[in-house]
Amino acid sequence: MVPLEDGVEDVIGKAARGLGLADEPLARAAGVSLEEVRRVKRGELDERLIRRLASVLHLRGDALVALGKGDYRPRDPGPIPGFLAFHTAWSGMTVNAYLVWDLRTREAAAFDTGGDCDEMLGAIRDRGLQLRAIFLTHTHGDHIAALDRLKGETGARAYVGDQEPLPGAEPFAAGAEFSIGSLPIRTLLTNGHSPGGITYLVSGGPRLLAIVGDSLFAGSMGGGNVSYADALRNNREKVLALPADTVICPGHGPLTSVAEEREHNPFFTS
Template sequence: MIPLEDNYIDVIGKAQRGLNISDEELAKRAAVPFEKLQRVKEGELDEEVLARIAPVLGLGKKALLDLAKGSYYPKDQGVIPGFFHFNTRWEDMTVNNYLLWDTMTKEAAAFDTGGNCTEMLDAIKVHGLRVKFILLTHTHADHIAELGRLKRAVEAPAYCCQLEIIPGAEPFSPGKTFQLGNLSISSFLTNGHSPGGVSYYVTGGKRNLVIVGDSLFAGSMGGGNYSYTEALKNNREKILTLPDDTIICPGHGPLTTVGEEKVHNPFFAFN
């Protein structure tokens, strides 16, 4: 089982950094003793403190408490025809990459490379796939570590957002649609974690998928390194407005669904 990318302490930290709220200011605005806040951020479960700081940070109380208690983990999506999820090692963490194909034509697309694309290359060979393109969600090192190797092996072009150009990838403007047999892959800008973060919405298969990179995680989201405001807005308006049964394929952590994140993600669940 792939662990969640973030725990509740990570979520609190991302919200604080995004809103530029110090520990001292957070304690004051939430009317909690500074020492209690510090203990919570060191791992002590204090439901009262969490309930008080959640609204100050724009986080859902119940979702944050559930995350802190370890009671949220997304449902297993089982086998998805024409789709593989790879979880690869990168330094002291893991990173995801994905392989999608039309089961009739065997035309395929790779999404990011992860820290090691060996498993992906093995799957391509075993299933007799022809990779038409490599689609990058963003260009942080852990997601493109094996781009050169993957391109040479499959002899296919790579594409990245025009706002985040790198050598070896052709820039495109979000809104472009890619076709794999009966599968349609529409792209849209979900920047915030990075300047040119792109998500890819896949329709025409057994399940609708959205490959989101570090825009959104199960129970969390990527840090708003470029723009916290844009990251929240794009996730809320572009990803979480997709049908509830859409499978979210994040850059880190397990698969989840739009419906689950609307209920369980502290950044977006205000039930």
Template sequence: MIPLEDNTDDIIGKARRGLGYAPEVLAKQAGLTKPQARALETGEFTEEVLRKVAPVLRLGADALVRGSRKEWYPEQPGPIGGFLAFNTTYEDMTVNAYLVWDQESRKAVVFDTGADCAPILAAVKEHKLAVELVLLTHAHVDHVVDLPKLLAATKAKAWINSRDADEEDFPKGVETFSAGQSFVLGKIRIETRLTNGHSAGQTTFVVRGLERLIAIVGDSLFAGSMGGGKISYADQLRTNRQEILTLPDDAVLAPGHGPLTTVAQEKANNPFFTGN
């Protein structure tokens, strides 16, 4: 079972930094006592403290409390024909990559590379697939680190949103696209949606043609959390709401870190989207 990417301290930290609150300002705005403020800074959360800070940080209090008690984990969708997920270790974290294919033509697309693309290549061989595309959610190193090996092995063409061109880890030898462009592999149609904020060109890929609608969301959104708004916290919240959470409730969300989830589960359990 892949752990949730963020704990309560991560969520509070992302919201606090995104809204520009210094710790002492947050404590004052939330009306915390000095002991409560010290507990908040050390991660010793109580329900009372969480319910005080949640509205200031525009987080859903009930979801925040459930998460702090580890009472929620997303129900997993089970096997989906033509879809595989890979979780590999990169430094002190794990990162996801995904493989999608048309079961008639055997044409395939890889989303991000993971820290090591060897498991992807093994699956491609096992299922007798022809990888034609590599689509990158964004240009952060943990998502593109094994791209040269993946491209050398598959001879596929890699694509990334042109808005990420200024990222330090922007990979060489890739084609660029603008959000709204579509890709087609047999019966698989892939729609691109700009879900920026974590990076300027962070893109969600909406995959249609499998037995379930799947959105490869990269670091836009995690099960029970979201990627930090490194470029714009406000944009990350806005684009997640407009471009991801408007998908059908049963759509499977495939994040760049942590477990799979669904739109319905995030609307009910993600503190960033159950508050005001």
């Protein structure tokens, strides 16, 4: 079972950094001691403290406490025909990549590469697929580590949002549309974690898929490394505005859904 990417301490840390609140001003605003803030950031479960910090950080206290208690785990969507997730190691963490294909034509697309592409290449061979395209959600190293090899062994073309140009990948403007076999692929700009992060919406199969990279995680989100405000806005207005049963395929952690994150994500529930 793929673990959640973030715990309470990660969510609090990301929100505090996004709002520009160091530990001392955060403690003052929450009416708690500096040591209490640091205890929570070390992963200590204290419901009272978590709720005090959540109120200052504009996080949903109930969802944050549930995350800390281990009460939140997104429902497994189960097998999805024409879809596989891959979880590979990269610098002490696990990163996700995805393979989607047309069940009739066997044409396929990869979304990111993960730390290596051994499993993905094996799946392509075993299923008799033709990899036509490699779509990159963003250009952080853990998501593109195997790009050269995947291109070289399959002959697939790579594509990336034009706000994050990358040698060997063809740039496109957000809003561009692609297709793999009979499967339409729409693109949304979901920047904030990175300058030009892209979410890919794959329709035409059994479930609508939103392949979001590090824009959103089950119970959390990617840090707003470039713009915390943009990261929040894009997730709220674009990803979480999708139909409730949309499967969210994040760059780290387990699969989730729009319904799950509307209800349980501390950054967005209301």
